[in-house]
Amino acid sequence: MFGFGVAVPAVCGFAILRHGLFEIDRLISRTIAYSTVTGLLVAVFLGIILLTTRVLPFSSPVGVAASTLAVAGSFTPLRLRVQHSVDRRFNRARYDAEATIAAFAARARDAVDLDAIGSELVHAVEQAIAPAHASLWLRPP
Numbered sequence: 001m002f003g004f005g006v007a008v009p010a011v012c013g014f015a016i017l018r019h020g021l022f023e024i025d026r027l028i029s030r031t032i033a034y035s036t037v038t039g040l041l042v043a044v045f046l047g048i049i050l051l052t053t054r055v056l057p058f059s060s061p062v063g064v065a066a067s068t069l070a071v072a073g074s075f076t077p078l079r080l081r082v083q084h085s086v087d088r089r090f091n092r093a094r095y096d097a098e099a100t101i102a103a104f105a106a107r108a109r110d111a112v113d114l115d116a117i118g119s120e121l122v123h124a125v126e127q128a129i130a131p132a133h134a135s136l137w138l139r140p141p
Helices: 004-019 024-055 060-090 092-110 114-129
Strands: none
Touching (some): 024 060, 092 114
């Protein structure tokens, strides 16, 4: 017989797959990212508590307060960094599109010819998002 801890994830998984509620790769990548962030923040929290209570001559409330502040302050930067690395692994198309746009920006920074910039822009758009048709309209001078 299923326990409550097994039945809820099983029913959620069935609903996601049956009704197409989410793209499964997005769900997996977010689960990996948040699990990694949670594990790292717990390690930081416990590490600072052990450092301040065992090694340094501080009392326990000071250690807990310091570790809570450190974890609260590091959540967003850590989440963004981990999520970016997980997205680079699971959402490769978006990462490749960002790299294509960055390469175009680097080439266009030094370009002078308007026609060359226009053709480079159309080429970058075709590589990044692969539309059925791409064109560039410029207003006459």
